[in-house]
Amino acid sequence: MGTRKTYIIANWKMNFSVGEASLYLSRLGKRLPAGRNPQIILAPSTVALQALSLQVDRRQFKLAAQNFHPRDFGAFTGETAIAQLKGLVDFAIVGHSERRYIFQENDKDIRAKVAAALRHEIRPILCIGETAEERRNGETSAVIYDQLMGGLGDVSREDIGKAIIAYEPVWAISTQKNAHPAKPGEIEAVVKTIRNQIEKLYGKKTAEEMSVLYGGSVNEDSALAYLKIDGVDGLLIGGASLIADQFCAIVEKTRELQRDER
Numbered sequence: 039m040g041t042r043k044t045y046i047i048a049n050w051k052m053n054f055s056v057g058e059a060s061l062y063l064s065r066l067g068k069r070l071p072a073g074r075n076p077q078i079i080l081a082p083s084t085v086a087l088q089a090l091s092l093q094v095d096r097r098q099f100k101l102a103a104q105n106f107h108p109r110d111f112g113a114f115t116g117e118t119a120i121a122q123l124k125g126l127v128d129f130a131i132v133g134h135s136e137r138r139y140i141f142q143e144n145d146k147d148i149r150a151k152v153a154a155a156l157r158h159e160i161r162p163i164l165c166i167g168e169t170a171e172e173r174r175n176g177e178t179s180a181v182i183y184d185q186l187m188g189g190l191g192d193v194s195r196e197d198i199g200k201a202i203i204a205y206e207p208v209w210a211i212s213t214q215k216n217a218h219p220a221k222p223g224e225i226e227a228v229v230k231t232i233r234n235q236i237e238k239l240y241g242k243k244t245a246e247e248m249s250v251l252y253g254g255s256v257n258e259d260s261a262l263a264y265l266k267i268d269g270v271d272g273l274l275i276g277g278a279s280l281i282a283d284q285f286c287a288i289v290e291k292t293r294e295l296q297r298d299e300r
């Protein structure tokens with residue numbers, strides 16, 4: 039994991055009622071001691087953010103939005119403006135593959151969201167990753183480049199340090215049941231590509247300081263192997279983050295690894 043800050047992010051997706059989310063937060067709160075490293079970020083569904091923002095101990099957990107509209111207000115029925123989330127969250131997930139492929143968000147939408155989050159001092163967690171077909175066709179580097187450029191295109195040099203990148207190969211997400219996990223070697227190569235591309239766009243210092251996470255079917259058993267990959271600074275966890283034992287075990291393993299590396 040090295041010297042960069044480590045992040046463990048729980049993406050609860052469309053799970054838990056507000057009451058369940060609140061109970062789950064207090065369970066996690068009892069089991070996970072406060073500490074800034076790794077930084078634990080919880081991404082509940084939008085409806086739970088208000089309640090959880092009042093309940094959460096921010097020294098222990100930060101909150102992230104899973105989605106938002108980039109405009110500050112307007113006639114957008116059913117949407118939640120990033121401006122309305124200000125004060126509730128410190129981070130926001132942008133460009134998750136489920137948003138890209140199920141809800142047809144394109145790079146222009148994602149770029150607007152990254153810029154909107156930064157405008158409101160909310161740190162964007164930009165998700166990027168190739169599909170199985172793109173990987174088979176040898177297009178991984180090109181896709182990664184397009185998604186980085188697409189998402190970060192409007193970000194100034196001043197703000198770039200606030201962004202976090204999550205590499206999530208689309209083919210490796212939600213595969214807990216049919217077991218086709220990404221191999222550490224496959225991830226290491228792409229994480230290198232990401233850092234090289236960041237270096238070309240923003241310079242060496244930014245590339246060295248940028249936290250790059252891995253996400254895609256991480257569980258208690260695989261977490262350590264992913265965390266040990268050179269250049270990986272944490273994890274974005276979906277399914278396994280919904281189970282307290284699994285999630286706490288992953289955080290504990292991260293802490294152990296940090297102790298060992300010291």
Ligand code: PGA
Binds near residue numbers: 049255256275
């Ligand atoms: P998963 O989800 O851990 O269930 O594969 C990760 C994600 O979609 O962010």
